[in-house]
Every structure is written in C-alpha cells, then in structure tokens.
Amino acid sequence: MPLRETAPKLPPDQYEKNFAEIAPTLTPRQAAIEASRCLYCFDAPCTIACPTHIDVPAFIKKISTSNITGSARVILSANILGHSCGRVCPTEVLCEGACVMHEKGEVPIEIGRLQRHAVDYVLGHKIQLFRAGAPNGKRVACIGAGPASLACAAELAKWGYDVTILDRDELPGGLNTYGIAAYKTRAADSIREADLVRQLGVKFRQKVEVGRDVSFDELEKQFDAIFIGAGLGETWALNLPGEDLHGVYGAIEFIAKTKVQPLHEVEVGKRVACIGAGNTAIDVVTAARRLGAETVYLIYRRGEPEMPAFAYEYQLAKQDGVSFLWHTQPVRVLGSNGAVSGLECVRTQPGPPDAKGRRAPALVRGTEFKLEVDMVIRAVGQKPVTEFLRAVKGLVLNEGGTVKIDARHQTGHPKYFAGGDCTNAGKEVVDAVADGMAAARGLDAWLGSPR
Amino acid sequence: MADLSVKFAGVTSPNPFWLASGPPTNTGGQVMRAFDAGWGGAVWKTIGDPIVNTSSRYGAIDLNGVKVMGFNNIELISDRPTEVNFREIYEVKKRYPKNLVIASLMVESKRESWHEMVRRAEDAGSDALELNFGCPHGMSERGMGAAVGQVPEYTEMITSWVKEAAKTPVIVKLTPNVTSVTHIAAAAERGGADAVSLINTINSLMGVNLETFVPRPAVAGKSSHGGYCGPAVKPIALHLLSSVAKNVRIPTSGIGGIGYWNDAAEHIALGASTVQVCTAAMHYGFRIVEDMIDGLSRYMDDRGFKTIEDFRGRAVPNVQDWGDLDLNYKVIAEINSKLCIGCQLCYVACEDGAHQCIEPYKASAKKNANGFGVHVPRILEEECVGCNLCALVCPVENCITMKQVETGRAPMSWNDRVRQSAASRTPPMPSGD
Numbered sequence: 001m002p003l004r005e006t007a008p009k010l011p012p013d014q015y016e017k018n019f020a021e022i023a024p025t026l027t028p029r030q031a032a033i034e035a036s037r038c039l040y041c042f043d044a045p046c047t048i049a050c051p052t053h054i055d056v057p058a059f060i061k062k063i064s065t066s067n068i069t070g071s072a073r074v075i076l077s078a079n080i081l082g083h084s085c086g087r088v089c090p091t092e093v094l095c096e097g098a099c100v101m102h103e104k105g106e107v108p109i110e111i112g113r114l115q116r117h118a119v120d121y122v123l124g125h126k127i128q129l130f131r132a133g134a135p136n137g138k139r140v141a142c143i144g145a146g147p148a149s150l151a152c153a154a155e156l157a158k159w160g161y162d163v164t165i166l167d168r169d170e171l172p173g174g175l176n177t178y179g180i181a182a183y184k185t186r187a188a189d190s191i192r193e194a195d196l197v198r199q200l201g202v203k204f205r206q207k208v209e210v211g212r213d214v215s216f217d218e219l220e221k222q223f224d225a226i227f228i229g230a231g232l233g234e235t236w237a238l239n240l241p242g243e244d245l246h247g248v249y250g251a252i253e254f255i256a257k258t259k260v261q262p263l264h265e266v267e268v269g270k271r272v273a274c275i276g277a278g279n280t281a282i283d284v285v286t287a288a289r290r291l292g293a294e295t296v297y298l299i300y301r302r303g304e305p306e307m308p309a310f311a312y313e314y315q316l317a318k319q320d321g322v323s324f325l326w327h328t329q330p331v332r333v334l335g336s337n338g339a340v341s342g343l344e345c346v347r348t349q350p351g352p353p354d355a356k357g358r359r360a361p362a363l364v365r366g367t368e369f370k371l372e373v374d375m376v377i378r379a380v381g382q383k384p385v386t387e388f389l390r391a392v393k394g395l396v397l398n399e400g401g402t403v404k405i406d407a408r409h410q411t412g413h414p415k416y417f418a419g420g421d422c423t424n425a426g427k428e429v430v431d432a433v434a435d436g437m438a439a440a441r442g443l444d445a446w447l448g449s450p451r
Numbered sequence: 452m453a454d455l456s457v458k459f460a461g462v463t464s465p466n467p468f469w470l471a472s473g474p475p476t477n478t479g480g481q482v483m484r485a486f487d488a489g490w491g492g493a494v495w496k497t498i499g500d501p502i503v504n505t506s507s508r509y510g511a512i513d514l515n516g517v518k519v520m521g522f523n524n525i526e527l528i529s530d531r532p533t534e535v536n537f538r539e540i541y542e543v544k545k546r547y548p549k550n551l552v553i554a555s556l557m558v559e560s561k562r563e564s565w566h567e568m569v570r571r572a573e574d575a576g577s578d579a580l581e582l583n584f585g586c587p588h589g590m591s592e593r594g595m596g597a598a599v600g601q602v603p604e605y606t607e608m609i610t611s612w613v614k615e616a617a618k619t620p621v622i623v624k625l626t627p628n629v630t631s632v633t634h635i636a637a638a639a640e641r642g643g644a645d646a647v648s649l650i651n652t653i654n655s656l657m658g659v660n661l662e663t664f665v666p667r668p669a670v671a672g673k674s675s676h677g678g679y680c681g682p683a684v685k686p687i688a689l690h691l692l693s694s695v696a697k698n699v700r701i702p703t704s705g706i707g708g709i710g711y712w713n714d715a716a717e718h719i720a721l722g723a724s725t726v727q728v729c730t731a732a733m734h735y736g737f738r739i740v741e742d743m744i745d746g747l748s749r750y751m752d753d754r755g756f757k758t759i760e761d762f763r764g765r766a767v768p769n770v771q772d773w774g775d776l777d778l779n780y781k782v783i784a785e786i787n788s789k790l791c792i793g794c795q796l797c798y799v800a801c802e803d804g805a806h807q808c809i810e811p812y813k814a815s816a817k818k819n820a821n822g823f824g825v826h827v828p829r830i831l832e833e834e835c836v837g838c839n840l841c842a843l844v845c846p847v848e849n850c851i852t853m854k855q856v857e858t859g860r861a862p863m864s865w866n867d868r869v870r871q872s873a874a875s876r877t878p879p880m881p882s883g884d
Binding site: 032033036039040041042043044045049064092093097098100101102103104 | 515516791792793794795796798799811812819820821822823824825826846847
C-alpha cells in the first residue's frame with residue numbers, strides 16, 4: 001500500500017551526496033597535523049571521559065609518528081568497536097568535551113576523526129591486530145550481536161573462550177547496523193567491524209531467536225555462561241487514534257530502511273512528522289529531509305531547553321531545514337483511504353512538577369490544530385524486551401523492565417551476565433562496549449579466570 | 452621614527468638587513484627585486500671558478516607540521532661565469548647606488564688569484580668583499596671554503612693577501628665547524644679584516660629515508676653532508692656571535708636563524724651591526740623584509756632607541772662565564788590556577804625529567820565549560836629548584852612563572868667561592884642549603 005503522497009525522487013546521485021559522511025576522513029597529512037596539536041596530556045581528561053578509557057594521547061601520538069597500525073591497536077584493544085565509536089560517539093560530551101583545549105581557548109583536538117583515521121587504516125588494509133587466546137575449554141554464548149555482545153565476545157575470545165553469538169537479525173552489529181543515521185555510519189562499516197570479532201574465532205549465528213529457535217535450557221546446557229546483550233525492543237506506541245494507519249512507523253524501523261535498502265528505494269512522505277526530540281528523532285528527521293521530504297516536523301511536548309538530543313545533533317537538524325514544533329503534543333493520526341493524511345496536535349504548557357521535579361506538559365484546551373502529513377514516525381524511545389527477559393528463570397528485572405545486574409554485570413541467575421541497552425535502558429554505543437568488556441571481566445572472574 | 456641605517460666597517464647600509472650569500476643572491480634580477488622589497492644590502496652568491504651542482508641539493512626538517520624548522524644544502528658556489536656575475540653587480544650598483552652589494556669571493560689559495568678576484572669585484576662596483584672561508588661541503592674538499600676557515604694560520608694569511616689588494620672593506624665569513632670560533636675570528640682580525648660575519652652553515656645530514664636507507668638530500672641513491680641553517684640554528688649562531696663580540700674589536704655581521712625582526716634584534720643585542728638572512732627568504736621570498744623593518748622600527752621607537760647603535764651589543768656584558776653567575780639567586784615556579792588548563796605536562800616533566808617538585812592534581816575544584824574537571828597540579832615550593840622546565844613545557848603563556856625568592860644571602864658565584872676557600876683553605880664545596 002502506498003503512502004498518500006511520497007516525496008519527489010531526487011537526482012540519482014543526490015542520495016549518496018546527502019548521506020555522505022558528515023565529517024570527511026582526514027588525509028594522512030591532515031591527521032598528522034591535527035595529531036601534532038595534541039598536547040599529550042598526562043593522566044588525560046579525554047581518557048578519563050571515555051567510557052572505555054581509550055588511551056587517547058597515546059593513540060594520537062602514534063598518528064603523529066606515522067605509526068598508524070600501533071595507534072589502531074591502542075584504540076581497539078580498549079574498544080574493539082573503535083571504528084563505529086569514532087563515528088557515532090557524541091565526542092563533544094565525552095573525550096572532546098573534556099579536552100584541555102577548551103580551557104586554552106582553542107578548538108578541542110578532533111579525537112573522533114583521528115580515531116577513525118587510525119581504525120579505517122587497519123580495516124582498509126585488512127591488518128589483523130588481535131588473535132584468539134589459547135583455548136581454555138570454556139564456552140560462552142552472547143545473545144545479540146550489538147555493541148555490548150561484540151565487545152564481550154571479543155574480549156573473551158582473546159582470553160581463549162569459545163564464544164558463540166546468537167542474534168535474531170539477518171546482519172550483525174545491532175543498532176550500529178540498523179539504527180544509526182547512515183551519514184554517521186554505514187551498515188557495511190558495521191558489518192566489517194563485526195568481522196574483526198569473527199577473526200578472533202567468535203561464531204555468529206544470525207537469524208536465531210533465543211527462546212524460540214533455541215531454548216534457554218539448551219543454552220544453559222551447552223554453555224558455561226551466557227551474556228545477554230539483547231538491547232531494546234520496539235519503539236513505544238503513542239496510543240493515539242489512527243496509529244494503525246499506513247504510514248506510521250517506529251523510528252528504528254524507518255532508519256533501518258536507510259541502512260539496508262538502496263537509499264533511492266526508501267519510501268518517504270512528502271510531509272513527515274516525527275514525534276520525540278531525542279538523538280534518534282534527529283536521525284529520523286535528518287534522514288527524511290535527506291531522502292527528499294519537503295516538510296519535516298519535529299514535534300515535542302516540552303520546550304527547546306528540555307530537548308534530550310545533544311546540541312550538536314539539534315544543530316544538524318536545524319541545518320537540514322527541519323521545522324520544530326515545541327510544546328506540542330499529537331492527539332490523533334488522521335487518514336484517508338487507510339493511509340496517513342495528517343496529524344492533529346494540541347499545544348501544551350509546563351504544568352505542575354512530576355515525581356522527578358520536571359514540569360509535566362499540560363494540554364492547552366482549544367489550541368488543537370491539524371498538520372497535513374503523509375508519514376508519522378514515532379521516536380519516543382524503545383521498549384525493554386521484558387517478555388524475552390522474563391523467560392530466563394531467576395533473572396531479576398528493574399522497575400523499568402531492564403535487567404538487574406551487580407557490579408560485575410552478573411544477573412539474578414548466576415550463569416547469566418548482561419550489559420548494554422537491556423541493562424541501562426538505552427545509552428551510547430561506547431557505553432555498551434564498556435559494559436560488554438566489564439561483563440567479560442566479571443564472567444571470567446566468576447568462571448575462575450581459566451585463562 | 453628610528454633611524455635604521457648603519458655604518459659598517461666604513462660603508463653605510465640603509466638598514467641592517469642584508470641577504471646572505473646564497474641562492475637568493477644568485478643573479479642581478481633577484482638582487483634588484485630584493486632591493487625593491489627593502490633589503491639594505493645583498494651579499495652576492497659566492498663568485499669563483501664556476502662549478503657544477505648536483506640535483507637534488509636541499510633538505511629540510513619539519514616539526515609537528517611546521518615546515519622547514521631546519522634546512523640544509525649541498526649546493527656549491529655560483530655556477531655562473533665570473534664575468535656574468537661581475538657584469539650584473541655593475542648593473543645593480545648603477546641602478547641601486549644606495550644599497551650595498553657585497554661580493555662574496557672564493558678562489559684557490561694563491562695570492563695572485565685572490566688579488567685578481569678582488570680587483571675584478573671592486574672594478575664591478577662592489578661596496579665590500581666577503582671572503583667565503585666557511586662553505587662546509589664540496590669546496591672544502593678542494594682546499595677552499597671551510598678548509599681555509601678551519602685553520603687560523605690560513606685564515607690570517609689569505610685575509611692579509613686580500614687586504615694587500617682591497618680598497619673596500621673586507622669581511623671574513625666564519626665557519627662554526629671549528630672547536631673555537633674566536634681563534635679564527637682573531638686570526639682574521641690579525642690578517643687585517645675589517646669585519647667578520649658569522650655563522651656559515653653547520654655540517655649536517657638531514658636524515659635518512661628509512662625505506663631506501665639513503666640520507667637526504669638524495670643524489671642518485673647517495674647523499675653527502677651539507678650546510679645546516681634555518682630557525683633551528685639561531686641559538687648556536689647567537690652563542691658564537693657573542694663569543695666573537697667579546698673577543699675581537701672589528702664589527703660583526705650576524706647570520707643564523709633570522710626570520711623575523713626579533714631574531715635580528717637579538718643578533719644586534721649580541722653585537723652584530725648588520726644581519727644576514729637566507730633560509731627565511733628561500734622559504735617565503737624577499738617580502739619578509741617589510742615586517743623586519745617595520746617590526747624593528749616599532750621596537751626601537753617603543754624603547755626610545757634612535758639608532759641601531761643605541762642597543763647594539765647591549766646584551767654582550769650579560770653573557771658571562773658560568774663561574775661568575777650568582778649561586779644565591781633563587782627562583783621558584785608558580786602556577787596560575789586560573790590560567791592552568793590541566794594538561795599536567797609540568798607534572799610529568801618535573802617528575803620524570805627533573806627534580807620531583809610538582810604534585811599531581813588530587814581533586815579538581817575547577818571545571819571546564821562542559822563540566823569536566825581541570826587537573827591543576829601543585830608546586831612543592833620547598834622542593835622546587837627553579838630549573839624552569841615546567842614553565843618551558845607549559846603550553847599556556849604566563850601560566851607558570853618563575854618568581855624570585857629572597858634567600859637572605861649576598862650574591863656569591865662559584866668563582867667567589869673558590870677565591871674565598873683559597874683564602875680560608877676550606878674545600879670549595881657548595882653548602883647545599
């Protein structure tokens with residue numbers, strides 16, 4: 001079934017241009033010059049700020065000495081997903097935000113781009129930096145093939161574990177492959193990164209859903225320990241009338257199309273409304289504009305200062321010509337012939353403070369208005385995979401439905417460890433990597449560190 | 452407006468800025484363009500029996516992305532016939548009578564040859580002569596250049612031959628590739644030289660290509676040592692200049708690492724009457740002289756110096772033997788925590804590379820604009836020896852300063868101690884207090 005009205009097709013080569021990497025790669029000389037700006041701080045704030053504590057001054061120094069392979073080794077030994085983190089990390093609130101250059105009144109070192117420079121080099125030249133450790137006879141299963149699982153699996157494989165990743169998707173990489181704007185990272189890059197983990201002897205079983213295709217009991221029999229890196233599930237519903245109309249999508253579902261389909265084949269409405277104002281919402285509205293949508297609304301029930309997206313992300317959306325409707329809440333999706341034709345909204349104003357002290361938005365009667373749109377995208381966060389998790393006996397869940405873990409990432413069932421979005425309700429890729437590595441250490445300690 | 456003109460060994464230059472003998476002064480066309488740009492004088496590319504040069508012939512080292520911090524060459528003297536050079540000198544002088552053209556000369560070590568060359572240079576209209584006793588490569592292997600300038604007796608002898616024939620001032624250019632440059636300068640003075648210029652280039656290999664194992668600059672898979680110059684050599688030039696300024700009476704022309712007016716002013720403060728520039732002009736062209744003149748004029752105006760002589764040599768008395776320095780003078784480092792950016796380079800430098808007098812940050816009260824802690828370290832004042840290292844490595848201007856502290860002790864140098872202990876017959880050991 002078609003959308004009511006789709007955006008006119010762009011010239012064929014325009015799609016690739018629109019989704020080209022925003023920050024172009026550095027030439028070797030640019031990288032060397034940028035690297036030489038680094039002061040080589042002692043006990044560097046950037047390293048402290050990084051959830052995976054990459055030794056940033058060390059890898060940058062190596063770029064300035066043309067030891068690019070050595071530089072990538074420093075990065076990837078701290079963070080096997082250094083490739084995607086160099087692209088998708090919100091560096092301005094992590095390493096680059098902590099850079100001493102801010103205090104010096106200069107622009108911070110472009111740590112993210114330098115990281116990409118080094119990691120791109122070893123991936124491009126197919127340089128294998130790590131090898132599997134001598135087998136220790138222990139078997140571990142990792143559920144999910146996203147950043148947390150990949151990081152956990154890589155770490156364990158280096159120590160000699162026999163690791164199998166079980167993932168329900170066709171392609172490995174999790175949200176890196178399916179859920180992050182294409183101009184930040186391409187699915188192919190994410191898959192190439194998963195290959196680094198494969199090179200360590202980790203086995204990948206794609207399109208396998210644990211609990212359906214293989215039971216938890218079987219896993220527990222076959223493996224000495226299990227890591228759950230299942231991430232989050234579907235986007236929360238809006239619970240609005242008309243939400244079942246054709247043309248209403250979840251954010252990840254929409255972004256995934258831009259990652260796995262040829263860009264010119266991705267259907268987009270002429271007018272698009274996106275509900276929510278987080279970083280994923282930004283990925284949605286920028287993608288919609290870059291695919292040719294003429295009018296794109298970002299609808300948020302609070303004001304601009306409360307917007308959860310990073311400043312840098314907001315900037316991107318503004319540059320892409322997105323219209324922001326602050327203090328606005330959708331009340332009904334309108335349709336004609338089964339397809340989305342509009343969105344009825346109402347104005348809000350800050351109401352009394354909620355339990356957390358945030359002023360909850362209150363609807364303002366009589367301010368209802370209609371937007372003519374052909375597509376509505378929900379970007380209001382993803383649900384935890386509560387049902388899936390409940391199937392594991394002994395697993396304890398937090399109030400919000402995430403997995404409860406202890407300091408070494410062990411769950412209520414001692415054989416299960418967990419990390420990433422399924423434990424923290426959704427953070428950055430780099431946080432998931434840090435979690436996966438921490439869980440690997442916890443799991444290794446629990447198994448008596450047989451390496 | 453300060454008067455930049457200088458009298459140098461009997462000739463007057465509109466300003467102290469000369470182009471040194473080298474590629475920028477190879478032809479009349481270049482020298483005339485240089486004079487148009489504002490250069491006061493030009494020492495012509497050394498004239499002698501024409502040579503054949505190699506290809507390639509220059510090398511450079513870069514530092515952290517900054518190009519040509521150091522430069523070297525294996526080029527020889529002029530590869531053009533002497534009569535062409537002299538004819539062009541004549542043409543230049545005819546059009547630019549107020550600018551100085553100094554003929555740099557190098558011939559085989561025969562009295563008649565030198566007499567002949569001096570006569571021809573002066574006939575062409577040269578204002579002065581510079582004897583190239585310093586070229587460190589190629590020519591020295593043929594008994595010229597540094598082969599003369601490294602032996603005081605040869606320097607004195609050939610200088611005296613030149614003086615027999617010369618009517619214009621004779622400048623002897625000194626090589627730094629000797630144990631003591633003052634011996635050579637004194638020999639030139641004994642030989643009758645009217646001035647010395649220094650330094651010529653320093654023996655060097657610019658590096659090795661680690662793929663081919665051929666040093667730079669490469670000539671058909673081989674290389675040879677060449678003359679090193681550029682910004683990196685200024686400290687060496689300043690030291691040798693100051694030691695010559697202290698030991699000879701004749702004027703000096705300073706050469707080595709001059710790219711800006713302040714480099715020139717430092718050479719002048721250490722005694723140079725004129726300065727010579729080559730590498731910077733090779734890097735950026737003749738136009739650099741505009742700011743050299745402008746900057747030096749403003750500097751002099753700001754301090755009330757009316758002429759170059761008002762500050763020339765003013766730093767020379769402040770260059771002393773180590774034994775005469777005051778051992779009771781003490782400075783300690785002070786960190787301005789407001790300016791500190793928290794790189795802790797001072798801490799690691801002091802801890803690993805010096806005297807363990809800085810404590811790393813413990814808790815950062817200071818936050819940057821993004822809310823991240825700024826790691827301000829702390830000077831252990833009672834431990835600080837006042838070495839300067841922290842202040843030198845600190846990337847923020849004026850963040851670490853060296854503050855003088857009163858020791859309550861009268862000035863006392865090592866030589867004072869030796870003299871005192873000789874009088875009291877106690878061993879001359881420092882007290883360590």
